[in-house]
Amino acid sequence: MHYEGNIIRPPSEANSILLQVTVGCSRNKCTFCGTFMGERFRIKSDDIIMQDIAFAAKYCKKQRRIFLCDGDVMIVPQKRLLHILTEIKKQLPWVTRVGVYANAKSLKMKTVDELRTLKDNGIGIAYMGLETGDDVTLKNINKGATSETMIQMGKKAREAGIKLSITVLLGIAGRERSQIHARETGRVLSAIDPEYTGALSLMLIPGTPLHKDYEAGKFTLIEPDEMLQELRTMIAHTHMSRGLFHANHASNYLPIRARLPRDKEETLKLIDQALEGSVALKPEWLRAL
Numbered sequence: 001m002h003y004e005g006n007i008i009r010p011p012s013e014a015n016s017i018l019l020q021v022t023v024g025c026s027r028n029k030c031t032f033c034g035t036f037m038g039e040r041f042r043i044k045s046d047d048i049i050m051q052d053i054a055f056a057a058k059y060c061k062k063q064r065r066i067f068l069c070d071g072d073v074m075i076v077p078q079k080r081l082l083h084i085l086t087e088i089k090k091q092l093p094w095v096t097r098v099g100v101y102a103n104a105k106s107l108k109m110k111t112v113d114e115l116r117t118l119k120d121n122g123i124g125i126a127y128m129g130l131e132t133g134d135d136v137t138l139k140n141i142n143k144g145a146t147s148e149t150m151i152q153m154g155k156k157a158r159e160a161g162i163k164l165s166i167t168v169l170l171g172i173a174g175r176e177r178s179q180i181h182a183r184e185t186g187r188v189l190s191a192i193d194p195e196y197t198g199a200l201s202l203m204l205i206p207g208t209p210l211h212k213d214y215e216a217g218k219f220t221l222i223e224p225d226e227m228l229q230e231l232r233t234m235i236a237h238t239h240m241s242r243g244l245f246h247a248n249h250a251s252n253y254l255p256i257r258a259r260l261p262r263d264k265e266e267t268l269k270l271i272d273q274a275l276e277g278s279v280a281l282k283p284e285w286l287r288a289l
């Protein structure tokens, strides 16, 4: 397989075939993100992508899922993306689900019908970084979308039948807006009602604008107990019809895996116990991105 630059994939795609379709991220402006720093976004040539599909057809016969890397493959023009999906279907008929990253901008560029066509041709799940539902914070981190746009785009993907996995970021609003961020994120998650939500805890990456703000004293990195308070408020304000809420990423202090709404009260109780000190938190040295 031909890989270039930093390859990232969601934790749940750990066993998937990783087919790199783009290099970098089409936005690449979020102040906290160092994943594709300095990387110019581009779509890889069809020749290389087809060679990789042929390679996977030969050597990846046991993998039932495929993830199209890097950041934001949903931005690939419809015709090209359909061509890739058709080849996957033809050459890897055992693959049951194609996953991609998507952001508000790329979802905005596709109609519901186009998204439905992508779904019918294999895309089963889109991973979308919401980070926060707080409009002030969305602007501060240069996410490039308002909470209303996030809601509309999330709903659009779901209307097309594509499962949605949304990432939110504990600590991203700093101290002052921590609780507002938690409540507003709950509001947006409730409106989108995704199948999966993953809460990560902010870790500052040297070289990013947010890290520079932190060094200049313009951004406060909240403490573990404040992250837990944030998580508690967020879950309390998230009203889903059904969905998995995970906070079991390596960056998190307290691993949580809750099916909402069923496990809500139990999860809030667990967070309260951790806040009281009767449940241990993950030590700092064990955290990672």
Ligand code: SF4
Residues within 6 Å of the ligand: 025, 026, 027, 028, 029, 030, 033, 034, 035, 036, 071, 103, 129
């Ligand atoms: S957070 Fe996502 S959309 Fe923003 S720059 Fe990083 S990869 Fe791109």
